[in-house]
Amino acid sequence: MQLLDGKVVSAAIIQQLKSKVDDRKQKGLKTPHLAAILVGSNGASETYVASKVRHCEQIGFDSTLIRLDDNISEETLLQEIEKLNQDNDVDGILVQLPLPKHIKESKVIEAINADKDVDGFHPVSAGNLMLGLPSFIPATPYGIMLMLEHYNIPTAGKHAVVIGRSNIVGRPMSVLLSGQSKYGNCTVTLCHSKTDDLKKHTLQADIIVAALGKPGFLKGDMVKEGAIIIDVGITRVEDSTKKSGFAIKGDVDFAEVAPKSGYITPVPGGVGLMTIGALMTNTLQACERMHG
Ligand SMILES: NC(=O)C1=CN([C@@H]2O[C@H](COP(=O)(O)OP(=O)(O)OC[C@H]3O[C@@H](n4cnc5c(N)ncnc54)[C@H](OP(=O)(O)O)[C@@H]3O)[C@@H](O)[C@H]2O)C=CC1
Numbered sequence: 001m002q003l004l005d006g007k008v009v010s011a012a013i014i015q016q017l018k019s020k021v022d023d024r025k026q027k028g029l030k031t032p033h034l035a036a037i038l039v040g041s042n043g044a045s046e047t048y049v050a051s052k053v054r055h056c057e058q059i060g061f062d063s064t065l066i067r068l069d070d071n072i073s074e075e076t077l078l079q080e081i082e083k084l085n086q087d088n089d090v091d092g093i094l095v096q097l098p099l100p101k102h103i104k105e106s107k108v109i110e111a112i113n114a115d116k117d118v119d120g121f122h123p124v125s126a127g128n129l130m131l132g133l134p135s136f137i138p139a140t141p142y143g144i145m146l147m148l149e150h151y152n153i154p155t156a157g158k159h160a161v162v163i164g165r166s167n168i169v170g171r172p173m174s175v176l177l178s179g180q181s182k183y184g185n186c187t188v189t190l191c192h193s194k195t196d197d198l199k200k201h202t203l204q205a206d207i208i209v210a211a212l213g214k215p216g217f218l219k220g221d222m223v224k225e226g227a228i229i230i231d232v233g234i235t236r237v238e239d240s241t242k243k244s245g246f247a248i249k250g251d252v253d254f255a256e257v258a259p260k261s262g263y264i265t266p267v268p269g270g271v272g273l274m275t276i277g278a279l280m281t282n283t284l285q286a287c288e289r290m291h292g
């Protein structure tokens with residue numbers, strides 16, 4: 001069993017980005033600028049957005065955090081997005097999900113200028129990704145691909161089972177793994193809550209990506225010896241032994257699965273950190289595309 005260490009890999013990505021940004025600054029090129037919109041005060045969202053802003057600072061990107069009240073109207077949120085669309089200094093825009101129930105996520109995502117869609121959630125980005133055209137790739141699946149690349153894990157011809165078909169994780173993951181890239185070329189099975197006999201599928205998998213949001217779901221008896229296990233799940237569960245009062249749990253029962261696996265990502269310290277590295281990579285790319 002080898003641990004796929006998100007701390008190490010994301011630190012390497014952040015370092016690379018930092019030197020590219022230093023280089024840009026020396027050449028007088030534009031400093032990348034990420035704008036994040038946070039609606040309301042969801043504890044987990046606060047943490048992630050704060051982490052994104054902190055990483056921008058570390059790399060030398062400019063960042064803007066726009067906080068909006070929980071009960072803001074959809075129209076006002078759309079107006080805020082339009083301001084960022086029009087602002088030539090802003091290269092990347094992200095609206096932290098989930099949004100309050102009275103706001104339609106798809107409408108908000110579609111309002112973002114596709115050239116600034118560093119989350120890769122816009123229909124134009126999703127369409128380009130599916131067609132194999134240059135595109136912003138959603139940060140979590142992109143981060144997972146960067147992880148496979150870093151550890152030089154061969155994927156061609158392998159059977160990958162992705163559990164979860166969300167637009168932001170499972171579905172784009174299935175597209176990337178089945179695509180014609182160096183760390184793609186897998187045969188992919190995409191599973192979801194209506195899948196019959198999930199275990200039958202996971203037992204055949206050389207690679208499993210667990211992205212369903214059910215802590216400890218993937219058990220030892222569901223995986224083949226030597227499989228590559230990617231745990232996307234992030235669920236906060238109460239834990240009175242922790243200072244914060246909660247612990248973060250992945251979708252994989254790590255104690256059971258790790259001894260059988262070839263490679264495995266831990267939670268925390270795995271895919272979550274890669275997500276941030278990938279988002280920052282997309283932000284630099286947006287800036288390069290628009291400003292050279
Ligand atoms: N590490 C990171 O950077 C990130 C982590 N996450 C985490 O990843 C997890 C998934 O997130 P997200 O994709 O947004 O979640 P969603 O809730 O949008 O999607 C969950 C998917 O899992 C499927 N599913 C649910 N239960 C089962 C089951 N028992 N068996 C098989 N499939 C099931 C659902 O099926 P159906 O479609 O039929 O409902 C759905 O497709 C969450 O824990 C989230 O917090 C998310 C984003 C980034």
Ligand SMILES: Nc1nc(=O)c2c([nH]1)NC[C@@H]1CN(c3ccc(C(=O)N[C@@H](CCC(=O)O)C(=O)O)cc3)C=[N+]21
Nearest residue numbers: 048094095096097098119139234268269270272273275
């Ligand atoms: N528009 C939008 N874009 C997103 O990219 C987005 C989103 N909305 N909504 C929520 C999910 C979740 N997500 C994570 C980011 C970082 C960690 C992360 O840094 N995790 C660390 C620390 C975990 C912690 O301490 O909370 C780890 O796994 O080690 C996790 C999850 C981005 N998401």
